[in-house]
Amino acid sequence: MSNAPVVVLGAGPAGASTALWCADLGLPVVVLEGAERLGGQLHAIHPPLENLPGLPGARAEDVAQSLVRQLAAARIEVRYGHRAWLDPSALRVHCAEQGLSLDASAVVVATGVRHRALGVPNEQGFLGKGVEYNVGPDPARWRGMRILVIGGGDDAFEHARLTAPHARQITLVHRSDRYSARAAQQAAVRGLPGVTLRPFTVVEAFEGNDRAERARLRGPKGVEALDFDVAFVCIGPAPNTEGLPLALDAQGYVVVDRLQRTSREGVWAVGDVCCREAPTLSTALGHGAVAAKAICAGLACGIPIAQPPRATGPDLLRIEGLTFPARIGVYPSERRRTQTLTFTIEFEVNAAAAAPTDALGRTIDYAEVAATIGAILAERHFNLIETVAQTVVDALLTRFPTRRARVRVQKPGVPQAGSSASLEVERAR
Numbered sequence: 001m002s003n004a005p006v007v008v009l010g011a012g013p014a015g016a017s018t019a020l021w022c023a024d025l026g027l028p029v030v031v032l033e034g035a036e037r038l039g040g041q042l043h044a045i046h047p048p049l050e051n052l053p054g055l056p057g058a059r060a061e062d063v064a065q066s067l068v069r070q071l072a073a074a075r076i077e078v079r080y081g082h083r084a085w086l087d088p089s090a091l092r093v094h095c096a097e098q099g100l101s102l103d104a105s106a107v108v109v110a111t112g113v114r115h116r117a118l119g120v121p122n123e124q125g126f127l128g129k130g131v132e133y134n135v136g137p138d139p140a141r142w143r144g145m146r147i148l149v150i151g152g153g154d155d156a157f158e159h160a161r162l163t164a165p166h167a168r169q170i171t172l173v174h175r176s177d178r179y180s181a182r183a184a185q186q187a188a189v190r191g192l193p194g195v196t197l198r199p200f201t202v203v204e205a206f207e208g209n210d211r212a213e214r215a216r217l218r219g220p221k222g223v224e225a226l227d228f229d230v231a232f233v234c235i236g237p238a239p240n241t242e243g244l245p246l247a248l249d250a251q252g253y254v255v256v257d258r259l260q261r262t263s264r265e266g267v268w269a270v271g272d273v274c275c276r277e278a279p280t281l282s283t284a285l286g287h288g289a290v291a292a293k294a295i296c297a298g299l300a301c302g303i304p305i306a307q308p309p310r311a312t313g314p315d316l317l318r319i320e321g322l323t324f325p326a327r328i329g330v331y332p333s334e335r336r337r338t339q340t341l342t343f344t345i346e347f348e349v350n351a352a353a354a355a356p357t358d359a360l361g362r363t364i365d366y367a368e369v370a371a372t373i374g375a376i377l378a379e380r381h382f383n384l385i386e387t388v389a390q391t392v393v394d395a396l397l398t399r400f401p402t403r404r405a406r407v408r409v410q411k412p413g414v415p416q417a418g419s420s421a422s423l424e425v426e427r428a429r
Contacts, residue, residue, distance in 0.1 A: 006295060010271070011110075017289060046134075115134070319344070408423070
């Protein structure tokens with residue numbers, strides 16, 4: 001067995017679980033954490049953890065402190081303030097700021113996620129000054145305020161629910177009318193006094209002087225300004241995969257197999273950084289056990305740990321069910337009202353070629369696809385869905401680095417037939 005340690009990048013729940021299991025299996029292990037404390041996203045979760053098996057109602061902060069004690073008891077070395085990058089040519093981890101280089105028997109990426117930014121003008125400048133990513137431990141802090149919540153998932157609806165008893169009014173805007181929040185989360189918010197849901201609405205910019213005071217919105221009625229006291233950006237997470245020479249999926253998450261192995265021999269990934277489908281504490285803790293046991297089995301045999309075969313050639317990335325309001329049709333009444341168009345988009349990407357360069361992580365961003373289509377439809381009236389499809393596919397080919405794109409548009413309620421119309425257009429560079 002190699003004398004070099006297993007190097008774990010990140011000390012959130014997944015990284016801590018990996019380290020504890022490695023120590024229990026007799027593997028030397030070192031944990032490198034960019035922040036100054038252990039726990040990762042646990043420090044951003046303030047409501048009780050009602051769905052943590054065996055510990056209903058546990059506080060995330062208490063779980064983080066328990067992990068600190070466990071790693072200390074196991075004598076696991078944790079180095080804080082170390083932002084590391086992985087040498088793609090060898091199992092070597094570098095921390096440039098500390099002048100540190102570590103050879104590793106295996107590397108486990110547990111770098112987690114961060115709050116995804118809207119990327120609109122003035123967002124970063126007003127961060128902490130009217131623009132927030134988290135409600136914080138005391139929702140009553142926002143008492144009497146006009147609150148803008150941006151997003152359609154669990155996080156957005158939870159922010160609306162937590163602040164509703166204290167806020168003067170809450171406006172929740174989302175880019176479509178399809179909310180990804182769980183039914184229970186939506187039910188807890190819908191119908192609350194003072195809460196307004198505005199679908200098909202996007203934020204184009206934040207405005208103000210010393211702090212954010214209003215948002216420029218674009219919706220079915222065009223552009224308007226909405227005054228607020230605080231805006232919560234809740235559009236989901238973004239994986240921390242910068243500087244990692246690994247195969248990533250279209251949203252930037254590390255691609256792994258059932259043993260948490262990545263596209264690089266000797267490199268594993270665990271937790272939220274590789275699991276956008278179920279970013280939960282339970283998943284993170286389980287990933288750590290899987291990776292540690294796989295690493296131990298490979299190292300104990302004294303042979304390289306074989307990596308899973310990777311597909312070659314083009315891969316198809318498909319996005320279904322995007323819905324947008326549009327003014328479309330040749331009849332005068334159709335020029336005055338909006339109809340809902342449904343899009344299915346297919347891009348051609350090459351995951352195998354992108355793996356060594358991280359290029360796949362910068363190919364297709366779902367939110368940008370939706371924003372691109374939404375902007376096109378908001379600009380003009382169309383006579384035919386064929387024109388819509390052609391305009392959209394040309395814009396996507398220009399905007400994203402894909403060799404080929406296919407756009408299918410479905411329009412309900414064709415007046416003369418009483419049925420829907422559907423059209424598909426494919427274009428290549």
